[in-house]
Amino acid sequence: MLFIHEVHRIRGARDDDFEAAYRDGWMPALAQDQDARLLWYFKHAHGSGPAYNAVTVTAAHDPAAWGRVADRLQRGDLRDWLRSVDDTRHGVTSKVLRPVEWSPLQRADLATVPTTVQDHPLSIYMEDTGWPSAPLDDYVAFWGETYYPLLNARPPGERLLDIEAVFEPLYGSGRRKEAILLQKVIDPSRLGYLLTHDTAPEHKAPGTFMHDALAYRDEWESKLLRTASWSPRW
Structure with missing residues (x-):
């Protein structure tokens, strides 16, 4: 399983728009493919890092699954979504991660990952x-x-x-x-x-x-x- 880690430098005035794009766009859009899900959406805790930065972690079952998502972003139905998201941020730094051999998390059960909003306490x-x-x-x-x-x-x-x-x-x-x-x-x-x-x-x-x-x-x-x-x- 692959984990796509992204650090987003958001335009301050568009902070709410960026979060809405991931909550109402990215999260449900990934549900169209059973092999990819958004796992975490983070913000820097106040006073602990750059302002208007978000960190997202998306899981993909394997390289082929992430390839399908990338095709949707660059050539398919998510192309307009990506264009609009780019307008809300200064830039994004991405890396594809894999768990080390002893990591407690090896594979996420993607079938159980929520794809609709379920409010909960902050962590x-x-x-x-x-x-x-x-x-x-x-x-x-x-x-x-x-x-x-x-x-x-x-x-x-x-x-x-x-x-x-x-x-x-x-x-x-x-x-x-x-x-x-x-x-x-x-x-x-x-x-x-x-x-x-x-x-x-x-x-x-x-x-x-x-x-x-x-x-x-x-x-x-x-x-x-x-x-x-x-x-x-x-």
Whole structure:
């Protein structure tokens, strides 16, 4: 399964129009093909990133399924929709992702993904993207062998984050040596401590994740993303 990750730089005055195009146009249009669905519609949480940016993640069963969607966008029934959406944004950066071997999300059950608006509470996600100096496979394995068990070892009531998916770009479709953690914020109240406190020295000592991860990468970024009230996954 492929996951198409897009970062949209929206024209401020057209923000509502852009969201409506994805909610009322893209989401139901994908329902015409059983092999593609919009999964997430995110906005940057206020104060945490560029203004008027949205992040969407669309799932396709396989390359052929995404090829059919691309044909609809560039040559078929969605061509006018794409033209109108382009008028609401300054630009879009896209990459095609695949789940790493140990990602909790490997395949989405597309038949159960909503294609009509179903309002729900908002959720916060933390999207971490790393660019390792070490081989990509070693970096991803390090995450799976250290960070993932570290989070899961905490009692559910004490967790800040829960990893829902781990991706790497499909070769030739994005930046080489990149990996992405998509993590749901389980307890938003714990974010305050994370934002207002530095990492304690004992958490940066040899043998800790923060220390040992530097052997694999020292370039990474975190984004706080908030789901729309209608996002199919939240």
